[in-house]
Amino acid sequence: MTGIFLAGLLGVMVGAAIAVACSLAAGRIHRKSRLQRMKVCPMCSGSAESFTPGDTTDIRVETEPDAIMTCRRVISELPFEECNFSVPRSLLDSPWLRVRGVGTCNAGQTMWSAACFGLLEPFCSTTKLEVETIPCEAAEELGRTWDDVSLHRTYAKATMPSLSHPWLLQVRQAESRMKRLTVAISDCAGQIAQRSTHSVLYDHLLDAECHLFFVDPAKEEKDQLSVFHQFLVNVRGRRGLANSDRPIGPIAVCVPKCDLLSDSVARANQATRFIQQLRCFGPCDTATTLAAIRGRHELVVNHAGILPCIEKLTRRLQTDCGPDGFMFFPMTGVGWLPDGKPDASAYSLTDRSIVPWGVLDPLLWLIHASGFEALPA
Numbered sequence: 001m002t003g004i005f006l007a008g009l010l011g012v013m014v015g016a017a018i019a020v021a022c023s024l025a026a027g028r029i030h031r032k033s034r035l036q037r038m039k040v041c042p043m044c045s046g047s048a049e050s051f052t053p054g055d056t057t058d059i060r061v062e063t064e065p066d067a068i069m070t071c072r073r074v075i076s077e078l079p080f081e082e083c084n085f086s087v088p089r090s091l092l093d094s095p096w097l098r099v100r101g102v103g104t105c106n107a108g109q110t111m112w113s114a115a116c117f118g119l120l121e122p123f124c125s126t127t128k129l130e131v132e133t134i135p136c137e138a139a140e141e142l143g144r145t146w147d148d149v150s151l152h153r154t155y156a157k158a159t160m161p162s163l164s165h166p167w168l169l170q171v172r173q174a175e176s177r178m179k180r181l182t183v184a185i186s187d188c189a190g191q192i193a194q195r196s197t198h199s200v201l202y203d204h205l206l207d208a209e210c211h212l213f214f215v216d217p218a219k220e221e222k223d224q225l226s227v228f229h230q231f232l233v234n235v236r237g238r239r240g241l242a243n244s245d246r247p248i249g250p251i252a253v254c255v256p257k258c259d260l261l262s263d264s265v266a267r268a269n270q271a272t273r274f275i276q277q278l279r280c281f282g283p284c285d286t287a288t289t290l291a292a293i294r295g296r297h298e299l300v301v302n303h304a305g306i307l308p309c310i311e312k313l314t315r316r317l318q319t320d321c322g323p324d325g326f327m328f329f330p331m332t333g334v335g336w337l338p339d340g341k342p343d344a345s346a347y348s349l350t351d352r353s354i355v356p357w358g359v360l361d362p363l364l365w366l367i368h369a370s371g372f373e374a375l376p377a
């Protein structure tokens with residue numbers, strides 16, 4: 001009797017061990033699937049087979065021509081146009097992570113890219129990472145945009161709907177420099193996300209390992225929600241995932257323009273308290289932690305009353321991405337108004353010190369959530 005019981009118990013234990021091993025393996029596969037050698041061009045989404053050695057005007061490094069690989073995929077027959085996106089040959093073998101932005105026009109996506117670039121360029125250390133920007137056409141453009149904001153105090157022009165040149169980061173873990181990752185970030189015009197989903201540019205928007213959403217606190221909720229809902233439906237379709245299938249994500253939901261909140265919402269006192277709590281919460285950007293990110297996320301959820309979209313978007317993302325598959329990132333690309341001065345209209349950009357706040361967190365979280373350890377607990 002005891003023998004049968006012990007045999008049964010052993011069977012259960014072996015079964016459980018196999019189940020745990022399988023789920024761990026599945027977890028690994030799931031993570032690996034986002035971090036893999038470059039398979040497709042981060043600009044045109046064509047096969048990486050289209051890359052051939054060759055000189056180019058895209059990469060701004062003085063090097064041997066065949067140390068650069070260029071995508072020769074034809075993206076238009078009339079007029080004839082090749083993709084011509086280039087990368088240093090050494091990067092082709094590193095794991096790649098493609099990040100694309102989704103939001104309505106004017107939501108703050110280009111401002112976010114520029115402020116992030118301003119913080120990172122040319123090199124920056126976070127608690128866990130060493131991050132280097134790769135000189136290329138998109139980086140030069142962002143550098144000019146950031147100069148316009150920080151030196152000349154003017155904002156970026158609206159982004160035109162076209163295949164955007166991604167800007168690139170080379171990321172290494174500080175503790176083990178052998179572990180590296182290349183991140184390609186595409187600033188996608190709000191016009192693409194708002195327009196018809198039946199276009200090459202919309203397909204391109206869907207085709208990335210992870211995404212940033214941009215919620216504009218100054219805009220009508222329904223216009224923004226329809227853009228995000230449409231995106232979630234289409235990204236599921238593209239990946240061939242039924243609603244009951246595994247969650248999509250990770251999605252970092254950026255909430256830019258938080259410096260203007262107390263100015264633009266009816267409940268100004270509540271907004272001022274929210275800003276105070278945000279600013280005191282804990283480290284952000286290069287010193288950020290998972291706990292601080294989660295804490296600010298919860299602050300956003302608890303203040304859904306003064307932020308459009310948040311309540312309905314939270315419900316939708318919980319279903320689509322699971323509770324850990326998305327996170328809210330309150331931020332300001334230009335920095336906070338002087339203490340005790342909630343009226344932004346009295347402070348033009350010329351009178352403000354430009355200190356971006358919270359802009360690096362979504363990028364670090366996306367890298368972390370994709371399986372590359374980037375954040376301390």
Ligand SMILES: Nc1nc2c(ncn2[C@@H]2O[C@H](COP(=O)(O)OP(=O)(O)OP(=O)(O)O)[C@@H](O)[C@H]2O)c(=O)[nH]1
Nearest residue numbers: 106107108109110111155158159189190257332333
């Ligand atoms: N005060 C403040 N204004 C911001 C911030 N981010 C964006 N803005 C304002 O919002 C405007 C639009 O920002 P963009 O970054 O150009 O918006 P976008 O999402 O790139 O828009 P499209 O290019 O049309 O897709 C800017 O011109 C600024 O006036 C921010 O953090 N703080």
Ligand SMILES: [Mg+2]
Nearest residue numbers: 109110158159
């Ligand atoms: Mg833009």
Ligand SMILES: [Zn+2]
Nearest residue numbers: 041044071083
């Ligand atoms: Zn290409």
